[in-house]
Every structure is written in structure tokens, then in C-alpha cells.
Amino acid sequence: MVKPILPLTMKGGVIKRRGKILLGPVDFTVSAQGFTIVMGPNGAGKTTLLRALHGLEKLAAGRVDWQVPVADTLQRQAFVFQTPIMLRRSVRDNLAYPLILHGMPKAQAHAMAADWAARVGLGAALDQQAPRLSGGEKQKLALARALMRNPDIVFLDEPCASLDGRATREIETILKTAQADGTRILMSTHDIGQAKRLASDIVFLMHGQIIETAQAQAFFNAPKTRQAAALLKGEIVE
Amino acid sequence: MGEIWQGLVAGLWLVVTMDADLVNITLRSLQVTLSAVVIASAIGLPFGAWLAIRRFRHRRTTIALLNALMGLPPVVVGLVVYLLLSRSGPFGVFGLLFTPTAMIIAQVIIITPLIASIAHQAVRDLWAEYHDLLLSFSTTKRQRIMTLLWDGRRALMTASLAGFGRAIGEVGAIMIVGGNIDNATRVLTTAIALETGKGDFALALGLGFVLIGLAIAVNIATHMIGRTESEGKW
Numbered sequence A: 001m002v003k004p005i006l007p008l009t010m011k012g013g014v015i016k017r018r019g020k021i022l023l024g025p026v027d028f029t030v031s032a033q034g035f036t037i038v039m040g041p042n043g044a045g046k047t048t049l050l051r052a053l054h055g056l057e058k059l060a061a062g063r064v065d066w067q068v069p070v071a072d073t074l075q076r077q078a079f080v081f082q083t084p085i086m087l088r089r090s091v092r093d094n095l096a097y098p099l100i101l102h103g104m105p106k107a108q109a110h111a112m113a114a115d116w117a118a119r120v121g122l123g124a125a126l127d128q129q130a131p132r133l134s135g136g137e138k139q140k141l142a143l144a145r146a147l148m149r150n151p152d153i154v155f156l157d158e159p160c161a162s163l164d165g166r167a168t169r170e171i172e173t174i175l176k177t178a179q180a181d182g183t184r185i186l187m188s189t190h191d192i193g194q195a196k197r198l199a200s201d202i203v204f205l206m207h208g209q210i211i212e213t214a215q216a217q218a219f220f221n222a223p224k225t226r227q228a229a230a231l232l233k234g235e236i237v238e
Numbered sequence B: 001m002g003e004i005w006q007g008l009v010a011g012l013w014l015v016v017t018m019d020a021d022l023v024n025i026t027l028r029s030l031q032v033t034l035s036a037v038v039i040a041s042a043i044g045l046p047f048g049a050w051l052a053i054r055r056f057r058h059r060r061t062t063i064a065l066l067n068a069l070m071g072l073p074p075v076v077v078g079l080v081v082y083l084l085l086s087r088s089g090p091f092g093v094f095g096l097l098f099t100p101t102a103m104i105i106a107q108v109i110i111i112t113p114l115i116a117s118i119a120h121q122a123v124r125d126l127w128a129e130y131h132d133l134l135l136s137f138s139t140t141k142r143q144r145i146m147t148l149l150w151d152g153r154r155a156l157m158t159a160s161l162a163g164f165g166r167a168i169g170e171v172g173a174i175m176i177v178g179g180n181i182d183n184a185t186r187v188l189t190t191a192i193a194l195e196t197g198k199g200d201f202a203l204a205l206g207l208g209f210v211l212i213g214l215a216i217a218v219n220i221a222t223h224m225i226g227r228t229e230s231e232g233k234w
């Protein structure tokens, strides 16, 4: 039995850039199960929090701990960026890249790439250059590339921010399937509707601080903070 | 006017009939310049890529220096190489002055900074684009460099082509260190300078056509590399 890597905890986590505090201090635990949505206005620190948990940001103070040494988590977590990063290669090679990187034989990686491309509706685009895909197709590719290694947890930073309704629906469907298959999901959005559709629980960020965490139902029915209440009423929160 | 017209026709005729002198000079030009491009690429491409990825203390200074070296007047490079290779110079014992090797050395010095600088920009842009993804995939340093070199291969080839374009048309440095010796170090540019001075416009123009043809070929190749980039054929 492989040892679980979750829960993931951040204790007193602080991220600074050029002396300015972008995030923290934050205490936060990502439990083993669920679909957590990180909410908050622009500049609240959502991206910074997700990146820090994934290990892309250097902590100025505090720590991030998994249940196993971090080296053992690297192949078991994945990140989907707000602006999808496409390798200047075909769709097939983009999907196969992380698999081949970690030792999978090329033929097997390509077969898996074809399988996942079909799953996210990119089956006909396998030989196309990834940088030339539409925004929605790029994000589906990025999502498939994150999920195909069957990670324990996926971080997603506003994956639907610049997508149309159809692409958004397709991505939400893929995410719900992944969650049903046991993948832990931590995703930021500032689309309240999307949060309502997907979240099992909510983390609400303002000015680099977590000011509220709650079960989704409770959060949407009776937010504890006035900022969250204002956001849910559609007011401008700053 | 008549003289120029006659020269053009005669020059074209030399090209069409593959005149022995013209072919000879062209081949020597290609030999010298291609050797210089291969050596300068072997140095400049990895160095440029390394500069783009590695963070070290004097990185900015090194990049500034590289850009300054790119602007070195070729004639001065020729002068310095001449002094180094001349009989009384530190490398005089090798007897390289007025040989194709001396010309290759001068061209390598002239185009390596250019190739390294273009490679640096290309890899730097690609690294900025890929950085977060490659970190997220927890790639090793070696894997990162291989990925950047592979995905940047077209831009790197463009860098070598730019080096070729600069070297093939260069005259000052190779004139000084090569000496423009018939059948030994005479190349397209130095021959044009000589024949023009002598008033033999036919050969000068014929050689000029070849040089222009090579320059156009380099441009076309660069353009085609740019096209395959977006089409992703290779």
C-alpha cells in the first residue's frame, strides 16, 4: 500500500516579493477528500497560495508539509495554470512529455496520449501543434496532461477564466469525473456560479489572508464574514 | 553606362558557364565560412543557452560584454588576429598568418558573439514561457536544457544562419589576416575588392552575383525555418 500524501498543511506560510508580503501568514490544511474552491477578489493571493502549496514559490517564513517527504509527492501532484503553457510540440507530444520524462516507453506514452486526447475531445487534434489550439482546447490539453498521471491532487488556477461557456462546461465535467475517481482538487475561481456548481468547501482569501473557510453549503447560505457576504451579493469587494 | 552593362552581362556569363576562377573562389569562401560557422556554433549555441538558464554573479555583465563584442569592428578583429599570428606574435610559431585557418579564426571571433547572443535571446524567451511548467513537472536540470534546446532548435539554426550571413560577406578582417593570395586565401569578398580595383568588373560582378545569391539563400532558409515552426513539420 502506497502511503497517502494528504492531508497537506501550510503553517505560518508567508510569500514575499521585493520585501512586500503577497501572502500570509497563512495556516491551512488540505484534507484528504473533496473539491476545494479558493475564492477572493483579484489580487487577493489565490494564485500565490496555490503555487506555494505546489512548491513553485519560495516561502519567506513558515512551512508546507505533506504526509511523506516532498520528493515523494512530486509525481503525485499536478498544476493547471490560468494561462495554459503549451510546449511548442504537437498535442500528442505535449501529452506524452511528462510521461516520457519519468521513464515511460515512448510507444506506451503515445498510446496513453491518444487515449486521453480522445477523453477530453482532442482526439482529432493529436497531430496539431499545441500552441495553435484555441484557448479552450489548450486548457483541456493542460487538464488531460495533469490528470493522465493519475495524481493524488490537482491544483487549478482559474482554469476557465478566459473560456466560453461550452469549454467551461466540458472542463467542469472532466473535473467532476476526476473527483469521482478519487483525485483531490484545489481550484481557484472568481466565478461564483462555478464555485456553487463544483465546491465541496470554500476558502475565502482577502489581501493575502484566509478570512473564511467553510463547507460550500454553509458558505453560500450564510457566509460568516461581511466581505464574503458582499461578494456573494455581487458587490465590489476590495 | 555601356561599360557597366557589358560588365553585368560578362559577369552573368561567368556564373552561367561556371568559370573556373569563380567556382574556385566560391568554394574557398564556402569552406572558410562554413568551418567558421560550425566552430562558432559549437561555442556560441551552448554558451548562449547556458547564459539564458544559469543564474550566476556576473551574468548581466557577461551579457553586456557579449553584446559589446557583437559590435566589434571586423577590421579591428583582423588587426588583433594579425598581431597574434604574426611571426613576432605569441602564436607566430604556428605559421598561420595568410592561411585559410587564420581567416577562420578571425571569422569565428566575429560571429561567435552574434550566434551566442541570438541563441541567448531565443532560449531566454523559451525558458520564460516554459519555466513554470518544467518546474511543475519536477524536471532535472539536464532535462530542462534538453527540452529548451530541442524546442528552440529552429531559432538556434537561425542563429547559425545569421552567423553565416555575416561571415560570408565580411571583407576587412579576412583581407588583413588572409592576405587575399591567389589560389590560397582569395575569397568572394576579397576578390571583388581586388577586381574592382583593377577595373575587371566582369569577374567582380560575377562574384557579386554569387554573393548576393548566397545571401538570398540564407534569407530564404531563415524564412522557411520560421514557417515550419508554426506548421510543426519537424
Ligand SMILES: Nc1ncnc2c1ncn2[C@@H]1O[C@H](COP(=O)(O)OP(=O)(O)O)[C@@H](O)[C@H]1O
Binding pocket: A017, A022, A040, A041, A042, A043, A044, A045, A046, A047, A048, A049
Ligand atoms: N510577480 C509579482 N511581483 C510583484 N507582485 C506580484 C507578482 N505577482 C503577484 N503579485 C501581487 O501579489 C498579490 C497576489 O497576487 P495573486 O496571487 O496573483 O492574486 P490572485 O490570483 O488572487 O489574483 C497581488 O497584490 C499582486 O499584485
Ligand SMILES: [Mg+2]
Binding pocket: A046, A047, A048, A082, A157, A158
Ligand atoms: Mg490569479
